[in-house]
Amino acid sequence: MANNPIEGLISTAMENLKTIVDANTIIGEAVKSDDGMTVIPVSKVSFGFGAGGAEFKTGKDEKEEDAKNFGGGAGGGVTISPIAFLVVGQEKVKLIPVGSSSNAADKIAEAIPELLSKFGNMLSSFKDKKKSKETKKGEVKIEEKVVLED
Incomplete structure (x- = not known):
C-alpha cells in the first residue's frame, strides 16, 4: 500500500494548493502610504479538497501484483474573500470591514x-x-x- 497511485494524486494536488494558500494570503503584505499610514489587507480563505480512486484486476493473472488497472482523480479549490483592512497609524490602529x-x-x-x-x-x-x-x-x-x- 505504500506505493499506491492515489497517494501520488493527493500529494501532487496538495503541493499545488499549498503554493496558493500561505500566510500572506490571509494577512496580506503591508502597504505604506506617504502620510505614514500602513494598510494591511485581511482575507478569509476557504479550502476544499477531494480525492478518490480504484484498482481493477485485469482478470488474466490475478496473482501478479502489476496486473491491476488504476483509475482515480483528485481536485481541490480555494476561495479567497477580502474581509477587512487593518490601518496602522502613528497614534492608533483601526480595523475597517469590507462590505x-x-x-x-x-x-x-x-x-x-x-x-x-x-x-x-x-x-x-x-x-x-x-x-x-x-x-x-x-x-x-x-x-x-x-x-x-x-
Whole structure:
C-alpha cells in the first residue's frame, strides 16, 4: 500500500494548493502610504479538497501484483474573500470591514432592529384601527373633520 497511485494524486494536488494558500494570503503584505499610514489587507480563505480512486484486476493473472488497472482523480479549490483592512497609524490602529457580512446569522442580526421597528408600527396601527371601530352598545360615534382655510 505504500506505493499506491492515489497517494501520488493527493500529494501532487496538495503541493499545488499549498503554493496558493500561505500566510500572506490571509494577512496580506503591508502597504505604506506617504502620510505614514500602513494598510494591511485581511482575507478569509476557504479550502476544499477531494480525492478518490480504484484498482481493477485485469482478470488474466490475478496473482501478479502489476496486473491491476488504476483509475482515480483528485481536485481541490480555494476561495479567497477580502474581509477587512487593518490601518496602522502613528497614534492608533483601526480595523475597517469590507462590505456587508455574507454570513446568514450576521444578516439576520443586522435586520432585527428594522424588523422590530416595522412590527411596532404595525401593532400601533392595528391598535388605533381597533380603538376607532370600538363603540359601546347604543352609542353613536360621530367623526368630524375640521378644515382650516386661509
